[in-house]
Amino acid sequence: GKVVRGIATGANEYFTFNPSKAKEFGIAEKYLLPCICKAIDAKKSFFTKNDFQELQTNDKSVFLLNAINPDDNVKKYLTKGEEQGVNKKFLTASRNPWYSLENRPPSPIWVSVFNRNGLRFIRNEANISNLTTFHCIYLNIFSALKTDLLFAYLLTDVSRQIFDDNRREYG
Numbered sequence: 001g002k003v004v005r006g007i008a009t010g011a012n013e014y015f016t017f018n019p020s021k022a023k024e025f026g027i028a029e030k031y032l033l034p035c036i037c038k039a040i041d042a043k044k045s046f047f048t049k050n051d052f053q054e055l056q057t058n059d060k061s062v063f064l065l066n067a068i069n070p071d072d073n074v075k076k077y078l079t080k081g082e083e084q085g086v087n088k089k090f091l092t093a094s095r096n097p098w099y100s101l102e103n104r105p106p107s108p109i110w111v112s113v114f115n116r117n118g119l120r121f122i123r124n125e126a127n128i129s130n131l132t133t134f135h136c137i138y139l140n141i142f143s144a145l146k147t148d149l150l151f152a153y154l155l156t157d158v159s160r161q162i163f164d165d166n167r168r169e170y171g
Helices: 019-025 049-055 072-081 142-156 157-165
Strands: 002-005 032-036 063-065 111-112 123-125 134-138
Touching: 019 072, 019 142, 111 142, 142 157
Parallel strands: none
Antiparallel strands: 002 134, 032 063, 111 123, 111 134
């Protein structure tokens, strides 16, 4: 398999939505990609559809703007982004169109990027996307049926010790 970073938006405050922000701007659900936006929102080793629903109920940022074939409300929001200069930021300026998302399907396992207490692995049972707060672990076609087995191993003390022995520390 492979490990890659989560979706980088270049402007999380603009591209992420909670239900009340979506309502405020009239953004229909079909333009909102379910996504874990903050590591703190995935507290347990298993992230389920119920966990996602709870975050949504609590008005947490759990969506990304996915403006494919935008309607009038999305077009108005995109214009607002251009007025704020979001389209000229480092990452967005290199995209065509500037508001397009990276093509990153939901991964079955997330691993925390920054941490103080060792790596944290989360089984993405909700099958939603994630921002760069997590890296994505994708298994190849030969290993995909063993996702649960790999995840169980990643939770073991042996796995934790191997990762601790091979980690880097920054500042």
